[in-house]
Amino acid sequence: MLRSFLRAIALIVILHGTTTKATTFDITFIGTPPDAQANAAVEHAADIWAGILVSDVPIKVRVAWFPLGAGTLGITFPNGRKDFISAPVAATWYATALANSITGSELNPGENDIDVFLNNDEINIDWYTGLDGNPGGGQHDLVSVALHELGHGLGFVGLAKKIGTEGSLGL
Numbered sequence: 001m002l003r004s005f006l007r008a009i010a011l012i013v014i015l016h017g018t019t020t021k022a023t024t025f026d027i028t029f030i031g032t033p034p035d036a037q038a039n040a041a042v043e044h045a046a047d048i049w050a051g052i053l054v055s056d057v058p059i060k061v062r063v064a065w066f067p068l069g070a071g072t073l074g075i076t077f078p079n080g081r082k083d084f085i086s087a088p089v090a091a092t093w094y095a096t097a098l099a100n101s102i103t104g105s106e107l108n109p110g111e112n113d114i115d116v117f118l119n120n121d122e123i124n125i126d127w128y129t130g131l132d133g134n135p136g137g138g139q140h141d142l143v144s145v146a147l148h149e150l151g152h153g154l155g156f157v158g159l160a161k162k163i164g165t166e167g168s169l170g171l
C-alpha cells in the first residue's frame with residue numbers, strides 16, 4: 001500500500017517536472033542581433049507562448065533584426081487568412097497561426113505566419129537579453145518585448161486608423 005502510494009507520488013512529481021509544449025514555434029532569424037544572447041531571449045518568449053497555446057500546426061515566425069531608429073522597439077505583422085474551409089465567420093480575417101490551428105493544417109506553405117522586426121539600433125535601444133526579467137534602469141527587457149510582439153502576430157492587434165479627418169476599422 002505504502003509502496004504504491006509512493007509510486008503514485010513519484011509519477012506525479014515526474015509529470016509536473018516535465019515541460020510539455022502545447023505547440024511549436026519554428027523561428028528563422030535574419031539580421032544582426034544586438035548580442036549573442038538576444039535570439040535565445042526571443043526563443044524563450046516563444047517557449048512561454050508555446051506552453052499556453054494549443055495547435056497541431058507549428059507556428060512559423062521570421063524575426064528580422066533591423067535598425068528602426070529611435071522610439072520603436074519592434075513591429076509585427078500577422079499574416080492573415082479569410083474564407084478558408086471551416087472558417088468560423090465568413091469574410092473575416094484570421095491571423096494565419098489561428099487559421100492554421102482551426103483547420104489543423106498548414107494553409108500557407110512557404111510563407112511566414114508572423115513577421116517580427118526588432119530594432120538592432122544600439123545607439124537608441126539598450127536591450128536586456130537575460131531571461132530573468134530583471135533589466136537595469138533604462139534597459140528594455142527583450143523577453144517581455146518579444147512576448148508582446150508575438151502576441152500581435154498571434155492576432156492580438158488593432159487595425160484602426162485615421163487619415164485626415166476620416167477614421168476606419170479593418171484593412
Ligand SMILES: [Zn+2]
Nearest residue numbers: 074148149152
Ligand atoms: Zn504593440
